[in-house]
Amino acid sequence: MIQPNPSTAQARAIADEFHRHGVVYAVISPGSRSAALAIAFDEHPDIETVVVLDERSAGFHALGRCRVGSTPVVAVCTSGTALANYLPAVVEADLSLLPLIVLSADRPPDLLQIGANQTIDQVGVFGERARWFCNVAPADASRDWNSYWRGSVSQAAARSLGHGSRPGPVHLNVAFREPTVPVTDDGRTVGEPYPHSIAGRSSNGPWQEHDRARPTAGSMRDLDGKGLIVVGEGDFDTDALERQAARLHWPVLATAMSGLRGGDAVTTYHHLLIDGVPRSLRPDFVVSVGRVGPSDRIGALTSLDVPQLQIDRWGAWNDPRRQTTRFLQADPVESLASLDGGTEVGLRSAWIDADRTMRLALGDCLGEDAIPTGPGVASVLSSIDFDRLVAASSMPIRDVDAHTVHRGRVVANRGASGIDGFVSTAFGAASLGGRTLALSGDLSLLHDASGFVTDASGSVVFVVIDNGGGGLFDLLPQAEHAPGFERLFVTPHGLDLAALATAYGVDSSIASTVDGLAGRISGLLDVSGTHLFVVPVDRETDLKKRRALDDAARSVRAGLS
Ligand SMILES: Cc1ncc(C[n+]2csc(CCOP(=O)(O)OP(=O)(O)O)c2C)c(N)n1
Numbered sequence: 001m002i003q004p005n006p007s008t009a010q011a012r013a014i015a016d017e018f019h020r021h022g023v024v025y026a027v028i029s030p031g032s033r034s035a036a037l038a039i040a041f042d043e044h045p046d047i048e049t050v051v052v053l054d055e056r057s058a059g060f061h062a063l064g065r066c067r068v069g070s071t072p073v074v075a076v077c078t079s080g081t082a083l084a085n086y087l088p089a090v091v092e093a094d095l096s097l098l099p100l101i102v103l104s105a106d107r108p109p110d111l112l113q114i115g116a117n118q119t120i121d122q123v124g125v126f127g128e129r130a131r132w133f134c135n136v137a138p139a140d141a142s143r144d145w146n147s148y149w150r151g152s153v154s155q156a157a158a159r160s161l162g163h164g165s166r167p168g169p170v171h172l173n174v175a176f177r178e179p180t181v182p183v184t185d186d187g188r189t190v191g192e193p194y195p196h197s198i199a200g201r202s203s204n205g206p207w208q209e210h211d212r213a214r215p216t217a218g219s220m221r222d223l224d225g226k227g228l229i230v231v232g233e234g235d236f237d238t239d240a241l242e243r244q245a246a247r248l249h250w251p252v253l254a255t256a257m258s259g260l261r262g263g264d265a266v267t268t269y270h271h272l273l274i275d276g277v278p279r280s281l282r283p284d285f286v287v288s289v290g291r292v293g294p295s296d297r298i299g300a301l302t303s304l305d306v307p308q309l310q311i312d313r314w315g316a317w318n319d320p321r322r323q324t325t326r327f328l329q330a331d332p333v334e335s336l337a338s339l340d341g342g343t344e345v346g347l348r349s350a351w352i353d354a355d356r357t358m359r360l361a362l363g364d365c366l367g368e369d370a371i372p373t374g375p376g377v378a379s380v381l382s383s384i385d386f387d388r389l390v391a392a393s394s395m396p397i398r399d400v401d402a403h404t405v406h407r408g409r410v411v412a413n414r415g416a417s418g419i420d421g422f423v424s425t426a427f428g429a430a431s432l433g434g435r436t437l438a439l440s441g442d443l444s445l446l447h448d449a450s451g452f453v454t455d456a457s458g459s460v461v462f463v464v465i466d467n468g469g470g471g472l473f474d475l476l477p478q479a480e481h482a483p484g485f486e487r488l489f490v491t492p493h494g495l496d497l498a499a500l501a502t503a504y505g506v507d508s509s510i511a512s513t514v515d516g517l518a519g520r521i522s523g524l525l526d527v528s529g530t531h532l533f534v535v536p537v538d539r540e541t542d543l544k545k546r547r548a549l550d551d552a553a554r555s556v557r558a559g560l561s
Pocket residue numbers: 392393394395396417418419420440441442443444445467469470471472473
């Protein structure tokens with residue numbers, strides 16, 4: 001067998017070791033210094049690779065896959081500003097505890113700081129946001145580097161999954177000498193063959209294993225009377241949590257990203273809590289699990305002057321109003337399971353009844369419309385069979401939270417709530433197969449249009465609420481006060497999104513009425529391929545509908561004590 005050159009040997013060992021740690025998906029952006037890594041990952045028989053041109057998009061594509069899969073995802077890029085383009089995705093992965101593994105190629109140290117082309121200081125560029133950084137030395141034929149490469153990968157994988165702290169992004173910066181392609185002479189440099197073994201453990205297992213500590217129950221002291229759980233996105237078994245809540249007879253308020261919708265969970269809290277907590281729905285204490293949002297109105301509950309307990313496996317501090325009275329770093333399910341079963345059933349049934357009444361009232365209010373609005377489209381999605389719905393920041397995730405009741409998974413980048421990386425997050429989430437829907441505003445789509453430059457094979461039906469800019473700003477104080485409101489905030493662009501789709505080779509269609517919308521979207525999900533479905537929305541009409549929904553909510557509340 002012909003021995004590989006040192007860079008090829010190094011890249012092969014790295015790719016193989018990552019696979020032994022569960023990596024099955026790698027997002028590659030083109031470049032020369034990273035050639036050995038790109039080729040090694042692509043040649044690995046059990047790692048699927050996808051190519052995304054723009055590294056900012058590539059980072060989010062990897063993130064989308066992290067959100068739906070259970071194993072770390074690798075993103076490979078070349079040297080220079082390529083790496084810096086991962087920062088937004090690294091920030092989101094840090095806040096959302098996602099195992100994103102950034103693998104950047106670099107020049108060897110003796111070729112740095114001399115003004116060489118496409119060279120920046122890549123050491124620790126993500127600072128504290130990365131759970132772990134390692135500068136991997138360039139390979140040569142002089143010694144056996146195998147345990148160094150494989151051990152570094154073992155530690156990277158373990159750190160990304162929370163070993164030693166909590167899950168999150170890691171960064172391996174790997175220096176490569178030429179040739180970076182698998183030849184001994186690339187026409188510029190002649191490389192010595194690497195003479196040592198690069199074999200992994202004969203067991204086919206990882207070089208070094210790490211054990212995830214089993215989460216334990218926290219102390220649930222001082223909780224008397226009627227409890228209520230608010231559940232957001234987090235690290236827990238959703239079905240088991242639901243069972244515990246039912247056993248305790250506590251109402252569950254389930255945000256869109258909690259994964260708990262579709263059963264007895266209350267989903268209309270945004271409207272039920274419009275003017276604070278109705279007396280008949282007041283709990284004696286509140287237990288928050290996971291990151292709760294995006295509705296601000298839930299703050300009426302999580303800042304009530306009653307004991308407020310927050311349970312998170314990784315010790316999150318999700319407390320924007322500083323009203324949590326006790327934080328518990330523990331497993332939420334185990335903690336609830338440690339309590340005796342409840343006998344007080346009244347609060348749970350009161351919330352479930354109020355939720356049903358509110359849902360009917362909201363449905364009546366939305367049912368009047370033929371012209372699409374953001375809330376109207378979100379409520380239509382409830383009747384569509386999808387596996388996952390990727391919702392963009394701004395109004396889409398808020399409308400999904402208030403109006404989409406569905407057992408399917410909702411994915412959204414709410415760690416930093418950016419409107420960036422949306423198209424790519426959707427493609428990453430679709431890479432597992434299944435029926436993927438993506439709902440966004442027009443600006444979010446435009447922000448990551450470069451995400452369409454990919455050979456990703458997953459199918460996504462993009463539904464774009466095209467209200468000609470950022471409709472969210474109509475609901476914010478600057479709508480009243482700022483001169484230049486439209487240009488400075490709404491950002492009207494006048495672009496034809498269907499033409500944009502055509503430019504990227506994506507099929508598109510337009511829906512100007514709500515009639516038959518669910519059927520059309522379902523039909524698109526039935527066939528494979530990516531489609532952009534543009535729904536023109538008039539901002540004025542949309543705003544009026546939101547006010548009408550609030551009026552309907554107040555009428556329901558008036559009937560509650
Ligand atoms: C990367 C980033 N830049 C800017 C913002 C601020 N921002 C929040 S919402 C928004 C407008 C989004 O418009 P669109 O996607 O069309 O959705 P709509 O507001 O109409 O629902 C902007 C610019 C942000 N959240 N993230």
